[in-house]
Amino acid sequence: TPEKKRWFVLKDNFLWYFIGPKANNPKGCIDLEYYSLKRTNQEGKFTFELHPTALNFGSKVTIFILSTRSNKGRFEWMDAISRKTVDLSKRVFGVRLKD
Numbered sequence: 001t002p003e004k005k006r007w008f009v010l011k012d013n014f015l016w017y018f019i020g021p022k023a024n025n026p027k028g029c030i031d032l033e034y035y036s037l038k039r040t041n042q043e044g045k046f047t048f049e050l051h052p053t054a055l056n057f058g059s060k061v062t063i064f065i066l067s068t069r070s071n072k073g074r075f076e077w078m079d080a081i082s083r084k085t086v087d088l089s090k091r092v093f094g095v096r097l098k099d
Helices: 071-082
Strands: 007-011 014-018 028-031 035-042 045-052 064-068
Touching (some): 007 071, 035 064, 035 071, 045 071, 064 071
Antiparallel strands (some): 035 045, 045 064
C-alpha cells in the first residue's frame, strides 16, 4: 500500500487521523484498546507500528505503520500511545481487571 500522509490527534483511547492539518472531519479512527505498539526501523525514517491484539479477532487485520519527522517525535508519540493501549496481562476474556 502506498504511503499516505495523515495528521493525528490522540484523544482518550482513540487515535483520530485527518487528511490535513486543517481538516475538520476525521478520515478514520484507531481504537487503541485493540492494538499493541511496536517500534520499527525503516531506513531513514522514524517509524512505529500498531498491531491488532488477539482481542481484535474476526475482523480485517490492519497493521498501521506510522512515522514522525524526528526520533524525539517518535518516542513522544509512542509514549503517549503506550499509555492508551491494552496490557493484555490485565485482562481475562477481554474484561479489564482492576489494578
